[in-house]
Amino acid sequence: MHAPTPAVVTHAVEDQVFVIRVTGSLDHESAALLEEACALAESHAARRTVVDLSRTDFADSTVLHVLLGAQRAHHRRQRRLLVAGPFQPVVRRLFEVTGTTDYFTLVDNVPTAVQE
Secondary structure, rough: OOOOOOEEEEEEEEOOOEEEEEEEEEEEOOHHHHHHHHHHHHHOOOOOEEEEEEEEEOHHHHHHHHHHHHHHHHHHOOEEEEEEEEOHHHHHHHHHHHOOOOOOEEEEEHHHHHHH
């Protein structure tokens, strides 16, 4: 069974890239934190957004819903949204079992995402 770690979501602009970092467990109770950060990213003038899930130890379908909405919003603004790892097995599995690995641009780490 999953022992949840409180979610912490932070954001910063690095090299003209809006980086959202998620630590801990994201679920229906904490997904609003990610949603707020994604809304800030959408309104910012950065050339792309990177969501760093490398320190995320759990994510459920609620989080996927937030990311899908952010992806659509970025696409409408002709901006890129990248999701960075390395991913914990449970997070990677969320993308795999839902068939969304090809919908998102998944990258190995934040430095790669910032440079891409």
